[in-house]
Amino acid sequence: MMPPVAEFFSFLLVVVYVAASLGLAIYGLNCYVMVALFLRRRDAVRAGHVVIREAASRFADPASLPIVTTQIPLYNEANVAERALRAAAAIDYPLDRHEIQVMDDSTDETADIVDRVARELQRAGHWISVVRRTHRRGYKAGALAEGLRLASGEFIAIFDADFVPPPQFLRHTVPFFLVQPQLGIVQARWGHLNAAESLLTRAQALGIDGHFMVEQSARTFNGLLMNFNGTAGLWRRAAILGAGGWSADTLTEDLDLSYRAQLAGWKTHFIETLEAPGELPSTIGAFKSQQFRWAKGSIQTARKLLPRIWRERSLSAWTKLQATLHLTHYCVHPLMLTVALLAVPVMLTLPLYVSGGLRALIVGAMVVSLIAPNALYLASQRALHGRWFRHLAWLPALMCIGVGVALSNTRAIIEGLAGHRSEFVRTPKRGDRARTAYRVKVPVLPWLELVLGAYCFFGVVVYVAADRLFIGPFLLIYAAGFIVTGLMGLEETRRDAVPAPAFARGLKPEVALHAD
Secondary structure, three states, X not given: OOOHHHHHXXXXXXHXXXXXXXXXXXXXXXXXXXXXXXXXXHHHHHHHHHHHHHHHHHHHOHHHOOOXXXXXXXXXXXXXXXXXXXXXXXXXXXXXXXXXXXXXXXXXXXXXXXXXXXXXXXXXOOEEEEEOOOOOOOHHHHHHHHHHHHOOOOEEEEOOOOEOOOOOHHHHHHHHHHHOOOEEEEEEXXXXXXXXXXXXXXXXXXXXXXXXXXXXXXXXXXXXXXXOOOOOXXXXXXXXXXXXXXXXXXXXHHHHHHHHHHHOOOEEEEEEEEEEEEOOOOOHHHHHHHHHHHHHHHHHHXXXXXXXXXXXXXXXXXXXXXXXXXXXXXXXXXXXXHHHHHHHHHHHHHHHHOOHHHHHHHHHHHHHHHHHHHHHHHHHHHHHOOOOHHHHHHHHHHHHHHHHOHHHHHHHHHHHHHOOOOOOOOOOOOOOOOOOOEEEEOOOOHHHHHHHHHHHHHHHHHXXXXXXXXXXXXXXXXXXXXXXXXHHHHHHHHHHHOOOOHHHOOOXXXXXXXXX
């Protein structure tokens, strides 16, 4: 018989383990909900096409079109700045109704590139201006706010530097605003410029497709709160101002403003058929930095807005629940980490407190949490690709990096909940012709990830030796995720330590970006 203190802590471990498993199941079950809501979208899609046809006649008279400002926020983007400006200039819209506004906070050669391309486009007849600040207060949110103050447009299109807007972007988005006075945001679906670059980028593309094709469609066509994704979207200027404007008190200014706009009564719309391709992070360090910012920012936004959301009488309980699951979705990572760490000690005590039926429930919860996201990715690939099955070959890679970022994202969640402020760190891009070696120096502790992977693999051995096979496969996936991510991090660290080859030594020095 265990001493009372030991028995209490043993019981507490079991409670935490069961709670984490059930929490994962809740988020997993909601993936099935999103898929079900997505499959109901077809009538709404057809209605959206009718909206476009009804408003398209306005394009026959260019003078009747509203002025649109396309904003491109930049900070040290030498590899992609020129491409971004030229893509904005290629948008099919009357030149005297389309203002291109570059908010350039750069401190490197990007400024020279921007000035050269801007002058060239001005000579070609484009309405383009460059806005520079003497500080970086507010980071991207601050730059967008400053640009908005100077912008001429009734509508504001926003594209990050790594995105290439399609020429028809405004022709496919502006009509929605012309027939819906309360529409505040139209979001396009992200495409991928470099999905085939590596296993890492293929996995990311699969995950992003699931978010946009299924989740965004499900939310917009079922009246749920939806987020602007920071780029590839068009805003009504009045919606930005009516919601209180851009704010830098979270790391996800886009999520924050889009929720505040909807709480202020503005509507949103997602166009799944309009694709705006962007560049995926090509290194595990850049990917983790991006995920860290998204995870921390979403929790900061949840802390800021969830009380207001639940007090809002115009929203149904269902809408509030979905908003809560949406804003707190990154909590799956600390839940995963908890399950991984407690699996072995709980194995020794679980039979003391939990009946066979409850053990089966726990296993069922873990199966749901593991398989549910795959159902979402399957639905997105079926909708996007004729030969969709081959894209699912990248699912194991997506599962690995999804687990592998759990340690980094758990830190992000803790910092967000604790109110710890940190700098906005943009994700470095390579572009078509890499001029400058932008890197993110991230304290991701790949050695600790390898230790966690080894611990999870040890757990697999323990469970198999005890003839308890129902948890082993889950721990094996955790082990693979931590080990693969840790090895990738170590390989990037080793590669970055190698001196540049002779042909590259004439390039400007590396611009290092520290992590949050």
